[in-house]
Amino acid sequence: MKVAVIGGAGKVVWGAIRDFVEHPSVDELLLADLNLEAIEQRRQHLGSDKVKVERIDLNDHQALVRLLDAYDVCLNATSHHFNLKVMEACIESRTHYTDFGGLFHWALKQLEFHDRFKEAGITGIVGSGSAPGIVNVMARYGYDHLDQVHSIKILDGIVNFNAPEDSFIPPYAIETLIEEFVMNPYEFRDGKYVEMTPFSGQEEIDFPDPVGKQTVFNTIHSEVATMPLTFQDKGIQNVAFKLSLPKRFEERLRFLVNLGMGSKEPIQVRDQQVIPLQVLSQLVQKQSFTVPDGEHDDHKALRVEITGVKDGIESKYVLHSVLHPYKPWSDMSQGVFSVGFPAAVTTRLIGSEQIKEPGFFPTEAAIPPKIYFRELAQRGIVVQSQFTQTL
Structure with missing residues (x-):
């Protein structure tokens, strides 16, 4: 092909x-x-x-x-x-x-x-x-094996153990991350889309090692948009997507967003106009980051919970996967690989x-x-x- x-x-x-x-x-x-x-x-x-x-x-x-x-x-x-x-x-x-x-x-x-x-x-x-992507197919697996589907919860936890303390290493595209932080997320609740605020719906989730306990929160994602449509024939009523990012990175990203660096509106800087998000994106791309000991040490845990009915009995599927750097491709992080x-x-x-x-x-x-x-x-x-x- x-x-x-x-x-x-x-x-x-x-x-x-x-x-x-x-x-x-x-x-x-x-x-x-x-x-x-x-x-x-x-x-x-x-x-x-x-x-x-x-x-x-x-x-x-x-x-x-x-x-x-x-x-x-x-x-x-x-x-x-x-x-x-x-x-x-x-x-x-x-x-x-x-x-x-x-x-x-x-x-x-x-x-x-x-x-x-x-x-x-x-x-x-x-x-x-991976999300959207892998988690959608996980949800489909549960859907295929249940007679009725009532709710789907998608949980995504990310950690990075070898990012330097003074670094700002996005796990994926910085522009997408910014939008996930500033745009209102949605949940599908009781058969209706409900608009929420960023960082709402916080939960403590104990992911498998090495991700461990993380605080996840609502983030705008397409799974919440599409699954209520795809799975409506089996009675879907609730869909949620929640994410956690590497802690230091998340704190710094929140600071930059609050400072206005996520804005797409031009601002005047001396004699020219600049767009803060474009400036941030360029600065991130210019970063030089060498992996300690030549090995990436970032990891992701995906967990999808599908509840419903099978043979007249309340039933639940939990599908999960822990993703690591792919060693044969040592020039990329888990975030890029996954x-x-x-x-x-x-x-x-x-x-x-x-x-x-x-x-x-x-x-x-x-x-x-x-x-x-x-x-x-x-x-x-x-x-x-x-x-x-x-x-």
Whole structure:
């Protein structure tokens, strides 16, 4: 298959790129980005004949259509703000599509493209990293095994044990993190979407080692937008997503947000206007961080609780996975690996037509859990399940 990565210079997509280069099903890999120098450096670093690079401006629709026309499937690794533009181009070029997520509001807009994707004969999936992504397929597993589904709670805990004390190392894209901190999150409660405030709904969760006890809080995420729609036929009433970040990082990010560094509104600095978020993003990208002893030591725990009824009895599935740095890829953190690699899995499943129903779907509506979990296990991501009933 021929795979196009739009936003090939991004941080977390590196995990997907490494998988594409190594996987025998991928015959050609295009890295496209506005920053041609960055993707050329990646091409040289990879040293693979299957990798090609192209400069692309996402505001040039026809150029993007021409670029995608030669490829079977597209992984959109840009900001969710560009999702709709890339989807429009995929419809015209008839290229399958997936991305890292739609951050609630964008995801709902993306689902409106279902009929157009179906008419074009292509498949699109929103949210193919770890969250959204892995957690959606976990929820689907529980849904498939219950007769009724009442509630779903998604918990995501992240720690980083070797970040220097004076560092500011985002686990994923700083722009997305900022939006997760400043935008109002939602829960689906008693059959309705409920808008909440940032950092609401705090809970202490005892994740498996090495993540341990963490304080999670509501964060705006697309799982809360899509699962009530996907699982409505079994009576879903409640969906929540809660996140914890490395403590020092979270404290510093809160400080910067309160200071105004997360703002997208221009401010006057001497004789020119600057956008604080863009300044922060550039400063983060310029950071130099060497991993102590050459080994990353960041980890993530994913836990999904699905409650409902099985054979007339109140039942509960708890699926969990602890993700670590992937040692064969020592040049990337767990954060990059655990978002990028699952996205590569979804991209390959679409491109190889193991997922072939045309239309546009959330992850939980399109991906077969057993096939997906087997693919994740190839690089050490293991999903475990516990089932209990209240007699």
